[in-house]
Amino acid sequence: xxxxxxxxxxxGGAFDPPHRAHVALAAAAVRQLRLDVLYVFPTGDAxxxxxxxxxxxxxxxxxxxAFAEVAGAVVDDRELRRSGPTYSVDTLRELHAQHPQAELxxxxxxxxxxxxxxxxxxxxxxxxxxxxxxxxxKADSTGIAQLRALPGVRVEPLQLPRMPDSASxxxxxLTAGQDITKLVHPSVAxxxxxxxxxxxx
Numbered sequence: 001x002x003x004x005x006x007x008x009x010x011x012g013g014a015f016d017p018p019h020r021a022h023v024a025l026a027a028a029a030v031r032q033l034r035l036d037v038l039y040v041f042p043t044g045d046a047x048x049x050x051x052x053x054x055x056x057x058x059x060x061x062x063x064x065x066a067f068a069e070v071a072g073a074v075v076d077d078r079e080l081r082r083s084g085p086t087y088s089v090d091t092l093r094e095l096h097a098q099h100p101q102a103e104l105x106x107x108x109x110x111x112x113x114x115x116x117x118x119x120x121x122x123x124x125x126x127x128x129x130x131x132x133x134x135x136x137x138k139a140d141s142t143g144i145a146q147l148r149a150l151p152g153v154r155v156e157p158l159q160l161p162r163m164p165d166s167a168s169x170x171x172x173x174l175t176a177g178q179d180i181t182k183l184v185h186p187s188v189a190x191x192x193x194x195x196x197x198x199x200x201x
Contacts, residue, residue, distance in 0.1 A: 008099050009038035010129065011107040012079065012088060014167065016054050017192060018066035019184045021165040025134050028158050029107050030072045033132060036102075037074055039095065040067050044079040044086040054197060056080040065187040089121040092128045104129035105156065113143030117150060126153045134160045174198035 009029050015022065030038050042059045053059065060077050067073045078094065079086045088106065095104055106129040108116075113133045116122055125131075133144050135157045147155050165183050173180050175198055181189055192198065 006102055007033060007035045007105065008095060008102040009033060009035040009105045009107060009132070010041065010088075010092060010095060011038060012041040012043055012086075012091065014053055015040075015042050015059050015063045015066070016167050017059070017170060017184060017188055017197070018063050019165040019167060019170055019188075020182075021160075023066055023070060023185065024160060025107060025109075025158070026067055026070045026073055028134070028160055029105070029132060030070060032158055033105055033156065035072055035105065038070070038072050038107075040073055040075045041079045041091055042075070042077070044082050045084060058191075058195060058197060062188050062191055065191060066185050068187075069185075087120045089119075089124050089128070092125060096128055105132045106130070107132050107134070107158070109134050110141045110143045113141070113147050116143075116147055116153075122150075123152065126150065130154045130156050132156045132158050134158045171198045 011026055011029065013022065026038055026040065029035060040063060042056070042063050044056065060075065060080060064075045067075055079091060092104060092106065106125065108131060110133060113131070116131070119125060131147060131153060133147065133155060135141055135144060144155060144157060147153050170180050170183050174192065
């Protein structure tokens with residue numbers, strides 16, 4: 001009989017496309033937080049995104065390719081199957097029901113930490129999970145400091161090297177016909193090329 005997971009991570013995002021910084025964060029979380037499993041959730045209906053996302057099937061396929069090399073990572077499609085806006089608190093509640101004895105860890109970047117008190121039901125998120133923030137440098141960022149000041153919030157910094165990759169930069173490079181081979185996993189680059197994603201109209 002399998003032992004229940006004791007330390008469970010959640011990493012959500014558009015992953016449009018998933019890039020090397022995403023994978024580095026996932027690998028660092030599994031290692032530094034000693035996670036038994038890290039669930040990676042491509043976002044469904046992203047209520048906070050102004051632009052339309054790439055098709056769910058493509059983002060799911062790219063995420064599965066990108067995170068295949070991260071031990072303990074499981075790409076989960078439940079947010080893509082959920083109707084209506086995607087809220088992190090709903091997914092955390094489902095993970096808590098699935099792993100009732102586990103300690104939950106929610107991964108986020110420093111930019112997300114700075115606006116955490118504007119997240120839907122942020123107090124419930126804080127009650128459910130430790131907030132694990134990717135940081136670059138020894139000192140806490142403004143975002144981490146703001147998190148620590150919020151009542152009931154538990155913060156665990158994750159140390160990462162400086163990686164300037166961003167999905168928007170990669171999309172812009174692809175639209176301009178520029179090379180992205182150093183920014184994404186080779187399998188993701190091949191998928192993008194084969195399916196002609198992010199090409200200019």
